[in-house]
Amino acid sequence: MKKLGIVDMGFLLAEGRETPMHVGGINLFTLPPGADEQEFLHGLAASLRSDEELQPPFGQRLKMSKLGLAGPVYWEEDTKLDLDYHIRHSALPKPGRYRELFALASRLHGTLLDRNRPLWEMHLIEGLQNRQFAIYSKFHHAAVDGARSMHLTQSMFSPDPNARNLGSAFSLESQNRYRLKLDQLRAENYSEQELRNVSEAIKEAFQTSTQVFSSLKSFVGGWMGKGGALALPWRHVPQSSINTPIDGSRRFVAQSWSFERVRAVGKALDGTFNDAVLAMCAGGLRLYMQKHSELPEKSLKAMVPVSLRQAGDIDSSNAVGAISADLATDISDPLARFAKIQASMIAGKALFSALKPKEAALMLQLLQMPGLLLMPLGLISRFPPFSTVISNVPGPRQTMYWDGARLDGIYPASIVTEGLALNITLVSYDGNVDFGITACRRSMPQVQRLIDYMESSLCELEQAVGIVSPKQRPSRARSVKKTKATKKKRRVSAKT
């Protein structure tokens, strides 16, 4: 039996009925030519439910002592595994637009996973227009983090549209097959920093002999204290509707943009793709706050998670650090805003590279853990460490297929917590960047508008750097659209 690490424990400790701690999202597909929807989906469900041996932790459930979460927690085999429970089949009401899909995903994302069972669900969803279908998946963050879930996506699908009978992505065999392929390709793009696994580092830092829960408590006490090494710079971010107590229901919306279009803005300003993503979100948030008459004087800060997973490590579940990015929402000029965002990202990265690996890992904890731990203490909305989370998860670079069904988009759904009512996660896949936006339904009921404001923000940046955006060149756009139409119209785009 494997013992849960301290970070995974944190996700269990922090979970409540208002703050489910699962990640997941929507994958969108087009049926193979000629395939019958019902027959095809039943085939997929059957292969996912096959009784192969599952890779950990998909066949395992939590085992606690009488101390509950105050004591050690292990993964144990679930001897009564009920795959019909985990693999589900749903349908959308007519007319089956993305709107109906997002309404369903919002609902599914707002309910807790059952802690008596393996901590995941996968829903096959039928009833979309244009021969599309979707899956919504849901993994507890204590079991699977964003990067692991992306490895799962990679292993589940094939770049070959004619590949069939790929088996269940949750099987041990599928994991082994994928590990082999990964060794051969070494094409992974994760950070090569020689950082240790976060949970290992923090375990050492707090000494494993000490009781985990009380260690964490004293750690939070230290963080809350004023001055010293623990008084971190982003301590005083402004209050907004994002930084409020939340309830348990969610709004999920999604949108794709062309990767090239976003990267071109970054390039034109000597910045990275990620800088451009942050600038696009920052401009969108500024507009949203303006329209709701609540733009704070001080700039919003975003937590930008950084993967610490070592290349080739596909099964340790949580290996994530964070940089605090200044979103410069107090600046109206888009170029000056971009420059300030870029500077804060460079400073954040420099901070990590100047530290020894072990120090860096610990530093990341100082940036990441308090949010999790302040939650159960109910303090985070008064001392918000960040305004929001903007997280970039690398996805497959080429078009992928699932038993011949083309994967059209990957839209991640993440966690929102007390004081962090908005999460923006994006996946770059097959020439697009797919955004999934998860929000508290009560704190940000109109979060779907953020999508439009992000498009406005991108246009504004393009205009400022002299790029003619697709919308401004109708004559060329027409021919471009024609060739891309068959592909584009099946993505979630601004027109839907």
Place this chain on the structure above:
Amino acid sequence: MKKLGIVDMGFLLAEGRETPMHVGGINLFTLPPGADEQEFLHGLAASLRSDEELQPPFGQRLKMSKLGLAGPVYWEEDTKLDLDYHIRHSALPKPGRYRELFALASRLHGTLLDRNRPLWEMHLIEGLQNRQFAIYSKFHHAAVDGARSMHLTQSMFSPDPNARNLGSAFSLESQNRYRLKLDQLRAENYSEQELRNVSEAIKEAFQTSTQVFSSLKSFVGGWMGKGGALALPWRHVPQSSINTPIDGSRRFVAQSWSFERVRAVGKALDGTFNDAVLAMCAGGLRLYMQKHSELPEKSLKAMVPVSLRQAGDIDSSNAVGAISADLATDISDPLARFAKIQASMIAGKALFSALKPKEAALMLQLLQMPGLLLMPLGLISRFPPFSTVISNVPGPRQTMYWDGARLDGIYPASIVTEGLALNITLVSYDGNVDFGITACRRSMPQVQRLIDYMESSLCELEQAVGIVSPKQRPSRARSVKKTKATKKKRRVSAKT
């Protein structure tokens, strides 16, 4: 602001992620001739979402002091009421059989209601075969009990297939209209016992000056003590798979039987309709236990709730007492089993009639409350006060319509708790008796078989009393079937 009574508080205190405390169920309809499903359902949703003033507590949410549930709790207006959240639209995957409907209802019934909002949801469900559609509704027991929900059903529908634009059943206006109609008709069939509202009686018994929570605790202490007036006879019911700890997921199945067919068995044995229902369930449970090799030597006991709601009282939410019925599952002869069940019901009713009203109300608490209160203490699976719950809720006698859509069946879904993993609730409606069976998915994964065993049990009783059951008379059955076919085939029946 209305303060919650002690019984309603009990449902909040007892609720946990493994034991949601909501009731509800499936209502099945046939679209009006010529109506377009999508258009019709959108019309219904729109009228349910109209911004009329809502009757309490559908527009109200819980308001607690800093003491939480240990202090007084009130209903307050939800100023941010979001009816899109409460009125939902779902669809079934193809082929849209009752099987898919029950799978969806099982899932919806296994998730907690959001305590930050009014404690109810209603789901319009499309995608059924034969021009049927369904609603699944979900009400927290602290807000709405079974009888109140039946009043809601009555007020929602009309006996006139041509009646249209009935408005939202949740509106204050609809409640007032219904109250008037009730005054005129006085056709209600509730118990006329001059009993006081249960929560009033128990409040007096424990003195309002004492803190509610500690009173309940000492009450449980008394019940757990041995001997004296509190050592009640059903204390030692046998262990079975029904009396186990449960988890949070559910299985829901439903079935209709002809009211006449069940009543004929009761009549032939000088018993009531309810005696026949209990005998049918008892025989079914005996077969289920036998097939799973776990039939206990001692007989199973059923809690049979009795409504204490006074005629004309349609808004006090919980007014329920209980009789403990001996199911005689240790007896193989169906007639001897029936006789023992009947005797225990007569004894239970005699017990109530011999008590003064106030004593009866208190006695009912002794029968009902411990189950609720033992739950949070984790003791009920060791001291199960009953084996299961079999509850009969009176429904409308005539065929009802919702904006012209015929109501085909009313299948209630109820609560299962620690140690009571099975609940059987039935509604008599329009010549049928509609059973809804709710079970813990882990404890009773094959509960759908109980439906068949109940049919076997009914046939066995019919045979024993010399009634020729419909299955045994093919020659006459044919002609009977012909006339009833159009109606019957749309009910959930043994053939689906």
